[in-house]
């Protein structure tokens with residue numbers, strides 16, 4: 374009798390350990406991406422991006438610069454963008470003319486959109502040696518029909534999201550999709566506040582998420598709309614560093630799968 378109990382316990386222990394091993398090996402095979410942030414900037418504030426980089430280098434930060442109207446940039450601005458790319462930042466597309474995509478497509482069709490807004494942008498950006506694999510919609514205006522056409526050209530595309538709801542309900546985290554949504558860090562972005570930004574960062578840290586952010590022109594002191602305070606960028610970079618989180622570029626999100 375005692376022997377059979379002993380055998381039973383032995384058997385149970387064996388099963389327990391074999392299950393344990395299985396769980397551990399499954400866990401090891403599944404690589405959960407490190408929690409982090411994508412910091413992106415839109416439009417053409419090249420000089421300010423370049424200056425911001427000098428301050429934020431100390432955090433080993435990484436950003437994605439989504440450039441519109443590439444044909445209007447000066448030689449020195451192109452050089453600065455090339456330098457940013459060389460340092461590991463991403464240069465992405467934001468439209469040749471900065472068209473409102475759904476409005477343009479409703480009037481002219483998606484083929485004309487690609488022909489006028491995307492192809493000339495890519496041709497000139499490639500000419501300057503920018504490896505463009507991500508796109509941010511001007512004004513964040515988009516629809517699934519245009520997404521479909523753009524996903525043939527880019528690894529990942531970014532829209533925008535708003536609101537100040539609980540982070541659980543927010544759209545601004547990477548969700549394994551090639552269409553992602555950034556939340557604004559410009560001071561005039563609707564509902565922007567430092568406490569809410571910290572809440573979003575805390576959630577990313579706690580739940581192993583990647584928070585996607587976008588701004589426009591980094592400045593020391595706000596003088597107009599579409600400006601991101603350097604203080605805000607320093608706060609984000611500091612948070613990422615202190616909590617051992619990761620800086621991702623937009624296109625790097627597509628490599629996580």
Ligand SMILES: [Zn+2]
Pocket residue numbers: 415416441467471510511512
């Ligand atoms: Zn824009």
